[in-house]
Amino acid sequence: MSTYYTEDHEWISVDGDTGTVGISVYAAKQLGDVVYVELPDVGKSLDKGDEAAVVESVKAASEVYAPVGGEVTAINEALEDAPDTVNASAEGDGWFLKIKISDAGELGSLMDSDKYKAYCDGL
Amino acid sequence: MSELKRTKLFDKHVAAGAKMVPFAGYDMPVQYPLGIKSEHLHTREKCGLFDVSHMGQCFISADDGTFETAAKALETIVPADIQSLKPGQQRYSQFLNAEGGILDDLMISRLGLEGHTHTLYLVVNAGCKDDDFAHIEKHLPDGVNLSIKDDTLSLIALQGPKAAEVLGGLNSKVQDLVFMTHTDLPLGDIWAHVSRSGYTGEDGYEISVKHEDVDALVDQLLAHDDVELIGLGARDSLRLEAGLCLYGHDIDTSVSPIEAGLIWSVQKHRRGGEGYLGAARIAADIADKSSKRLVGILPEGKAPAREHTEIQDQDGNTIGEITSGGFGPSVGGPVAMGYVARKFAKASSEINLMVRGKARPAKVVKLPFVPHTYYRG
Numbered sequence: 001m002s003t004y005y006t007e008d009h010e011w012i013s014v015d016g017d018t019g020t021v022g023i024s025v026y027a028a029k030q031l032g033d034v035v036y037v038e039l040p041d042v043g044k045s046l047d048k049g050d051e052a053a054v055v056e057s058v059k060a061a062s063e064v065y066a067p068v069g070g071e072v073t074a075i076n077e078a079l080e081d082a083p084d085t086v087n088a089s090a091e092g093d094g095w096f097l098k099i100k101i102s103d104a105g106e107l108g109s110l111m112d113s114d115k116y117k118a119y120c121d122g123l
Numbered sequence: 124m125s126e127l128k129r130t131k132l133f134d135k136h137v138a139a140g141a142k143m144v145p146f147a148g149y150d151m152p153v154q155y156p157l158g159i160k161s162e163h164l165h166t167r168e169k170c171g172l173f174d175v176s177h178m179g180q181c182f183i184s185a186d187d188g189t190f191e192t193a194a195k196a197l198e199t200i201v202p203a204d205i206q207s208l209k210p211g212q213q214r215y216s217q218f219l220n221a222e223g224g225i226l227d228d229l230m231i232s233r234l235g236l237e238g239h240t241h242t243l244y245l246v247v248n249a250g251c252k253d254d255d256f257a258h259i260e261k262h263l264p265d266g267v268n269l270s271i272k273d274d275t276l277s278l279i280a281l282q283g284p285k286a287a288e289v290l291g292g293l294n295s296k297v298q299d300l301v302f303m304t305h306t307d308l309p310l311g312d313i314w315a316h317v318s319r320s321g322y323t324g325e326d327g328y329e330i331s332v333k334h335e336d337v338d339a340l341v342d343q344l345l346a347h348d349d350v351e352l353i354g355l356g357a358r359d360s361l362r363l364e365a366g367l368c369l370y371g372h373d374i375d376t377s378v379s380p381i382e383a384g385l386i387w388s389v390q391k392h393r394r395g396g397e398g399y400l401g402a403a404r405i406a407a408d409i410a411d412k413s414s415k416r417l418v419g420i421l422p423e424g425k426a427p428a429r430e431h432t433e434i435q436d437q438d439g440n441t442i443g444e445i446t447s448g449g450f451g452p453s454v455g456g457p458v459a460m461g462y463v464a465r466k467f468a469k470a471s472s473e474i475n476l477m478v479r480g481k482a483r484p485a486k487v488v489k490l491p492f493v494p495h496t497y498y499r500g
Contacts, residue, residue, distance in 0.1 A: 032154065032158050032159055032160075032356075033158050033159060033160035033161075035160075035425075035427065035450040036425050036426055036427055036450065036457070038426060038479070054479065056426075056427050056450070057159075057450075058159040058160055058163075058356060058357075058360055058449060058450050058452065059153075059159065059356055059359075059449070060429070061427070061429060080425070083425075
């Protein structure tokens with residue numbers, strides 16, 4: 001299982017043709033207390049870069065984009081009652097959604113964890 | 124862009140690990156490592172310390188040495204009754220333009236200190252203060268003078284249920300003050316102007332001290348276990364839950380004090396349509412039952428509705444806009460304020476908020492969202 005990151009601080013963890021998507025620990029820390037997560041409907045088809053979800057902190061709302069294209073197969077319904085899971089475990093229990101990846105080739109444009117770490121250090 | 128100004132507590136904010144952001148021309152702490160939600164809840168449960176030194180402080184006094192002359196002069200540019208202020212009393216008011224639009228909102232106090240009871244003390248918003256001071260200068264008659272104190276005075280706020288106990292540890296006399304009164308007294312060995320007021324809905328104080336004393340005073344207050352530094356982020360969520368207007372968002376030149384629900388701050392004999400700049404608009408908006416109103420809005424569900432969110436009626440007609448909206452940590456859900464057409468201003472009116480293209484149900488509610496806990500003796 002490999003995990004990739006975008007410059008907008010989403011992560012996608014790939015297992016076969018299923019990708020689990022969330023926001024990075026770095027992003028969760030920048031946002032502060034997450035108070036609401038709006039997730040897409042299961043079955044929704046997303047292109048790479050489409051708005052997939054919205055995450056809201058006390059201060060502001062931020063869009064979460066699809067790291068690659070695909071169809072939404074599951075959403076993390078636990079976030080509805082416990083949005084702060086995103087702060088506690090951004091890259092674990094705080095996942096947002098799962099997608100069936102339509103073109104694995106799109107993963108090639110993303111960063112691996114070392115590259116992403118260097119990217120964040122430069123911000 | 125001009126360089127950001129710093130308050131005298133800048134180094135303290137940075138040392139405390141604050142995230143600093145530009146606000147009204149100042150480099151200010153938006154949050155500390157505790158985080159906005161915890162800072163907010165700490166203030167409601169114990170006591171929060173805010174640096175509000177970016178706000179403008181000034182005095183107005185008359186050459187003839189009487190309070191009456193100074194009060195009459197100020198009354199030409201604010202709707203509040205100033206002449207009836209007793210020494211040590213404080214009122215909330217607004218500066219209006221000729222059309223009755225709100226230029227800024229402010230606190231006005233008559234000093235209580237013997238020998239100074241002819242002097243008015245004003246605290247205005249940071250983002251408006253340069254314009255405010257020019258506006259005051261322009262309208263004060265000869266013989267009434269404005270003295271700006273930004274170069275000499277800092278301002279901090281201590282807010283929350285433990286504030287009286289904490290500040291009382293430095294001088295027990297502060298516990299005798301009631302809401303919207305103030306006094307001058309020593310806090311330890313620091314001379315301070317202390318008012319029992321604030322902008323969080325909680326009991327608490329605003330404390331004005333000389334720049335050179337503010338660091339030492341803050342150290343003494345922070346030494347108390349119940350006191351935490353609180354940033355602008357929590358200040359915003361606290362005042363929103365308390366139903367208090369934020370200038371530049373809920374109020375600006377496009378609205379009058381009546382539309383903004385501030386009629387309580389215009390004393391009855393000042394509602395007749397004359398006597399101060401913008402007075403005609405006050406009378407007209409009181410008479411006009413169709414004018415819009417600022418109301419509290421409680422979204423159903425959990426999605427916050429932010430500033431500029433469109434408000435619709437059940438039939439999809441636009442009836443207003445959210446002016447402040449977010450998550451209320453003490454409410455435990457989304458809260459908002461916004462303007463609606465008068466016929467929807469009644470509590471429990473059902474409205475829709477257009478968040479990300481979807482109509483989401485909400486109700487008009489009475490403000491505040493969290494009861495005020497002001498100390499009235």
